[in-house]
Amino acid sequence: MTMKTLTRLLPGDELCRMPALELRKRYRERSLSPVEVVEAQIAQAERVEPVVNAFTETFFEAALAQAREAEARYGGRGEVRPLEGLTVAVKDVYDQVGGRTTRGSRVVESPVAEADHPVVARIRAAGGILHARSTTSEFAMGWITATKAWGVTRNPWNTDVTPGGSSGGSAASLAAGTSTLAIGGDSAGSVRVPASMCGIAGYKPPHGRVPDPDEGHDVYSVIGPMGQTVGDCALLLNVISGCHAADMHSLRERVAVPEGLGSGSRPRLAVSFDLGPTGPEAGVRRVLDEAVARLAAAGAEIGHPAIDWPGDITEAASHHALVMLGDAITRYFPDRAEELSPYLVWQREQLEGARVSALAEERACAQRLYAQLEPVLRDHDALLCPTTLVNDVGAEQMPWERMEVNGVSLNTDYDWVTTHAFNMLGVLPVLTVPVGRAENGIPVGVQVVARSFDDITAFRAAAFIEAVMGAG
Template sequence: MSNELCYLSATKAGELFTSKKLSPVELLQALINRAEQVEPSINAFSFEYFDEAMDAARLAEKSYMKGSARPLEGIAVAVKDEENIIGKVTTNGSLLLQDNVAQTHSPVVERMLNAGAIIHARTTTPEFSSNTVTHSRLWGVTRNPWNTEYTPGGSSGGAGASLAAGTTTLANGSDIAGSIRVPASCSGVIGFKPPYGRVPDESPYNLDTYAHQGPMARTVADCRLFQNVLSGPHPFDPASVSPKLTIPDNLENIRGMRIGYSLDLGYFSVDSEVRENTLAAVEVFRHLGATVEEVDIGWNSSCLTTAMTHLHALFGSTLQRDCVGREEQLTDYVRYFLGTGSSPQPKSVVEANLHAGEMFAQLSKVFASYDLLICPTVATTFVKADFDYSKDTLIVDGEIMAPSLASWCMTYPFNTLSRCPVLSVPTGFASNDVPTGMQIVGPSFDDVTVFKAAMAYESAKPPMYSGGLAPEILQQPELVM
């Protein structure tokens, strides 16, 4: 029964709490027991707050007894080790921040706690969230519960791994080049990159259009629930969008919807198994009554140059400010990132912005004929857990990838086009037992249509963790660095 509780959805848990058939204390204890069993193998948590979380679960139990529960009352949420929690250390995976005690809550943490969530653990992230795999000198290697030889993705890798391993009910993520959707795909869970400004953030990243905060979960319904808690304007974030959008739970069917799909976005090398699973998902949408047709967006590899120019100009410059003179303490990939042009000339930034406008114009032509676009989330599942793009070679579909944190991730074009809502949902497994995923991409700020399609897809193809399916995580402490 314990593992069954570990994979219980947040929506179902709330129903059972309300009917008093389950206590928040019982659910949290099951998650703690599971974490004690599997954490030596997957290393998804940087910090554990189990004792105080149990105190919060007892208070939540009393709230349900009084009939005064909030939207996430008693639900365990694992928070990325990037968000500030008052009085707690926030390391961002870096030796430079191992004594950094937060004085304020991040807006998303504030929203979780106000909704009654219980923060029982911190999830691991690569150093400064600057990679799409999750390992750091501070916390070691985080591994995929489905196959510990491979990565659960990054930078919200600990979040994805924890959801897959059954050690949390919900988890938050952040996404500047795919850091919610990549681990969602690799871990077989749901991850939503909201449109820019939909979920508030802290300075300076609230003013970076590539940067997004968002929910991760094991079901689309849970992702919707969590997104509705996180979204809405915030008094300390001038970029946050008003009014708040609440995604309804009674979304109608998608019969008659027009969907375009692309297997490679015009330029990615993509493994055959990823292609096959995406095409199988296309057939599900057709079965549901949608018209689904292949489209040519017209993009090319210049999209990567544009994204990296932006990331170096803003993200990279921030790292330079904080890290110069302390390079010997950094993880190799951070040093590499800092050394590959972190301060582009203004002309390059202008050229990147002009190309971003061209990308949007090309995608707009697709949305003139189609309600949504679907494509794979990542191009391959064969990325080792300790992969370091600064020194290791990655081959996808027989082609050697450029040494870039995002070369295998089909996510970053939608950070460039940041107002597009994008939801990653599982499509199956590859031969190495690592899950595959697809992105459901909507026109600017059309979150509801994205969730409508995802809910319909999940009704036809049940969530990966339904029916007792879960990874068999073997105790392998020798794998953890």
Template sequence: MFRSRELSPVELLEAIIARSDAVNAGINAFTETLFEEAMPAARDAASRYARDGDLPPLLGLPVATKEKHGIRGRTLSQGLVARQHERATENHPVVERILQSGGIIHARTTTPEFSCATVTHGPLWGVTRNPWNRQYSPGGSSGGAGAALAAGLTTLATASDIAGSTRLPASFTGNVGFKAPYGRIPGLAPLSADHYRGDGPMARTVADAALLANVMAGRHPGDHASLAYAPALAPSSGTGAGMRIALCIRLGNYPVAADVETNTRRVAAALRDAGAMVEEIELPWTSQNISRMMFTHFGYLLGPAMEDETAGSEGWLAPYTRRFMSDARQAAEQNRFLDGVRSETLLQAQLADAMAGFDALICPASAVAALEADGMYLDGIDANGERLEHYWQGHMTAPFNIANRCPVLAVPSGMADCGIPTGVQIVGHPFDDATVFRLGAAVEAVLPWAGGHPEDFSAPSSMSPY
């Protein structure tokens, strides 16, 4: 539409600003808006389209960036009250590449403290709510990104993922989220060395997610682990006919809610009807063992980093942040680093064996259909008749951070009984990004969701817990 002059980048940004002014108060998706700085960039983009020529891939598109993706000269707090006035000295690599590609950063999105929760609330920014049903969370930690996309406040958004922080918000808000394989998209040192983590795109459609993933990907001098550029490819319009797909509902013993299972099987059935070969498999995992693996890993890297960053200001922290650091510390005391690596490599081998002969694996993103917007979950969570010790055990994303060379695309699968979306994960073989985007496009074709959106709203629904 920009190229044909049907729409101007200025008109699009004006519409997004008007939409944000009208509805963001009801969901609280932004930490700050950059509308004044964005408008001149939109005018410049409009001029460049008028001149044609060689145009960069994101030219004129508004992009909302996660607050942790620092912008030089702007605040970089990680959601911490004690650091709310600190400023970034450089652009995060994904910010750098968005700007180089003509994207217009018009807003920054909310997160929980240190991006260490799968709900999005904290003392600094309050509670972010799901546009589909504001009783519930958009998920976390990239909850502001998911909420902004679902509410029509941006066209694209950045996210990050160390235990599901891209895929869970995408699933809870009806969006598409990509957890790239480790190294595909450069991060910021020193935690770029953490092989669980990764930055990536969130968008409303598979093609949009691929567009932003292609911009983000490639080697960067600041990230020694970053890989050579390998495009995610523009998804085709195929239906997945001929593909061999493994379906795993529980990933071992995750207590999957009935509506989540129904929607996951609906995706599998639609692909089978379109000509894909779908076979149901089992995996020998337990959510308890995966939680132990995950927190052992956190106990040797992210946990100590958080303790260093918050030393002297512990009293300002949200309860979930203190719980995270305590769990990580305890796991490191109980397990050696080598114990964690042994468990991780066993899980990776089990996944490789299970996926042998298949193009990809499909499973739910979360066993629980929803989280309360202001929930702390310090005492665990009820999940399908079971009481889980840690609420993260209700999510099915962490195994693929442990097996983090596998690309994973989260796409919508339907609506939960509580009125918010559910999602499935499409898991590929190590570094096979193209297949997960191809299969994601097939799911989108056989179960189209583009154009679906929550009803309008304006006022917050309840008080903040802070």
């Protein structure tokens, strides 16, 4: 057994990674107990955490007590709630009673929280077992999850490779079998990129669907569910979504994604793989092409519309993130710069060149982008795009390091991901669904983009893709 593939070869993996909907079904049938699963996931964490490093804090004794309570509820002694007995990892940017919110940083004052973030409170009230807090890149900025505060988080499929960022710990814990569900934050792709890299499902809901008093003012930023399957994401979304008084951006319209998403007509899918600085590298492209062929063979109507993707998407989105983080970076310079991650030090250098006029350019770019996508989304159920151009970025690779993809030199910052375009159009729902693994053994995910606020159509298309790619 090599260290590179550690968790894929450990015992108990099938039980630890069983989808939430399947676990809930077995709990109801009394053929499986929440105690068995939580014990297995704790044992799995004890084996893999020294290498994968997906957690900042764990609450295993409390989790076992909650699992025993859930077992009693499934036995008829109390109400069975939507997330009863299911473990949920909480990203280390959302307050959780009894836990510390460090935002992946040594410089943040992080006393034990006395109140839950609204999303965490909803998970707790729905019976979710809050057993661990998951790692993030510092201040949730960066496409790898490596900080001076918590060390390097690694991809369970290959521990030399990053699980992505910034919700890398959430995705890695799901892939490693140490959590059943997780939440992440996504302001440029921080749910979808880790989901793709780790072979799980992740959802960027329309802005406002899930309340976030902390970051809800940023129209790029959302909180999203992560799980083994599309259905698991729907289950968690239905718990955490809905208006909350503390977030004036939260939507009053309540959308419940139904179970049984795979039924219904075959979707009309548009395909575009050319939205980045270059196309996906050959190994990723082969997986995506095979997925499209299988979807067509299964009855999906496939279109290849010509989309003139604006060439300044990456510059506009990365500038937005830089400006939003600017104050948080600047306040720690020069006094505590040595405590910050290299990524933030590098970002500080980029911030010195930021222009006020770029904000207007960013808005204009988003308008041009939507003008291109609106007719495509009007004529199709969903648009399919790659989530990343490559899938083997190193666990400690720095953003200024260059990669060559299809003869084009790319940096390790925004150049290798293709998610941020849809944060610029924040009301579009987007799922990432795993569609296979490249020859290097690392997963590949596809983005499923639907019309504004049309969560259900996005989930139906994604469930169809998942059902086809899971067959055979």
